[in-house]
Amino acid sequence: MNTLSHARIRGTGFYVPERILTNADLEKIVETSDEWITTRTGIKERHIVAKGQAASDLALEAAKAALADAGLAPEDLTHLIVSTVTPDSFTPACSCILQHKLGISGRVAMDMNAACSGFLYGLEQVRAIIALKPESVVLLVGAEVLTSRTNWEDRATCVLFGDGAGAVVVTGSADAADSGRILDTLLYSDGAGADLLMITGGASSEPYAMGHVVGPSHFIRMQGQDVFKLAVRSMESVSREILERNGLSIDDVALLIPHQANNRIIEAVGKKLGLSGERVYVNVDRYGNTSAASVPIALAEARASGRLPAGSLALLTAFGGGFTWGAALVRF
The missing domain is CATH 3.40.47.10 (Thiolase/Chalcone synthase)
Structure with a gap:
């Protein structure tokens, strides 16, 4: 009988697009100022996708980083969960697209939408998977291209959002002292x-x-x-x-x-x-x-x-x- 019982974060990773949009850049787009944005939000800059770059592309790079940190390969994964409100498409799911980009197939893949709480909602799902199937190796990614749903004429919201992805790899562990x-x-x-x-x-x-x-x-x-x-x-x-x-x-x-x-x-x-x-x-x-x-x-x-x-x-x-x-x- 398998004795693995505790869900453990084995690896973490993240990725943000190369392009940076500063508050000074926003001053040229909408009626605002660096002082106004900084005072009210603390934000100085944000990363935004290049043309044609989708949520699955950001998720892929974050996933690779988390897998490398965990010392695991895509082939080791049994489940993929992507938390997002900005998937590549309504269907197929971003997680299925990510799975294909990782070069694997036949795994459980699903998307989750709980907005900004999506990663925490995903962690609970991961814990449940590990409890049910302790041998599982689960990739959980939060990935967003919020600039695709940003109204650049609305100064109250357009200054707030950026694009990026963060990921964790979670496995079971029999040792309660294990890190993560x-x-x-x-x-x-x-x-x-x-x-x-x-x-x-x-x-x-x-x-x-x-x-x-x-x-x-x-x-x-x-x-x-x-x-x-x-x-x-x-x-x-x-x-x-x-x-x-x-x-x-x-x-x-x-x-x-x-x-x-x-x-x-x-x-x-x-x-x-x-x-x-x-x-x-x-x-x-x-x-x-x-x-x-x-x-x-x-x-x-x-x-x-x-x-x-x-x-x-x-x-x-x-x-x-x-x-x-x-x-x-x-x-x-």
């Missing part, structure tokens, strides 16, 4: 706030028709102040709850890795949790909001930069459209 053990995940959702952050154009509620002109509904629409308040409240609450139910306190957390939506949100969550600045990971200034890719990009960077030494506890939390929110605890 996913201790717990905790997820929530509430559709009552759906109209505060949405993209409806082209979906079944607002289908395409020949000759229709693409309008604002085809792009991200957000009530920023309302989302801000809910994001702070929800991420603080779920972070406290997951720590409490695991018999841990905020003092046990080595590093908080929150969704990188807005530096003011990140600062507010850290402050409410009582975490000093050096215990909160921030890269929103360089990448902007990359939705489902945000947390895995930050996690990969944090590991690569030595911010998660052996024995450290990482608290991951996110909030996104749906609304969805959640948290995860990982012991490195």
Whole structure:
């Protein structure tokens, strides 16, 4: 009988497109300024795809990096999950396209849409797969081309978003002391706030028709102040709850890795949790909001930069459209 029982992050990786769009560049596109953007969001630049570059292309590079970090090959994978709101196509799934680009076939592949909480929702699915089939080797990728759904005439939203992908490779482990053990995940959702952050154009509620002109509904629409308040409240609450139910306190957390939506949100969550600045990971200034890719990009960077030494506890939390929110605890 196989005794593997714990889901363990074996490798992490990320990829962002080469092209950088700075606040100075945005000043030429829309009525805004570097000072306005920086003061309200903390964002200085974001990466955007080249023409013809799709979510699966970003996912591929992040997947390769995570596999290399884990010391594994694509052939070792049994499952592929891609969390995204901007897949290459409605069908086939981005995960199927990614599988083909990795040169493998016959694996389980599926996409997941939980917006900015997508990576955390994916982690719970990965834990379930490992519990059911402990021999599994699962690739989880958060990949987004949010600039494909950005209204460049809306200065309130176009300054926020960037493109990128982050990935983890997760396997089972019989040793509770192994680095990267996913201790717990905790997820929530509430559709009552759906109209505060949405993209409806082209979906079944607002289908395409020949000759229709693409309008604002085809792009991200957000009530920023309302989302801000809910994001702070929800991420603080779920972070406290997951720590409490695991018999841990905020003092046990080595590093908080929150969704990188807005530096003011990140600062507010850290402050409410009582975490000093050096215990909160921030890269929103360089990448902007990359939705489902945000947390895995930050996690990969944090590991690569030595911010998660052996024995450290990482608290991951996110909030996104749906609304969805959640948290995860990982012991490195």
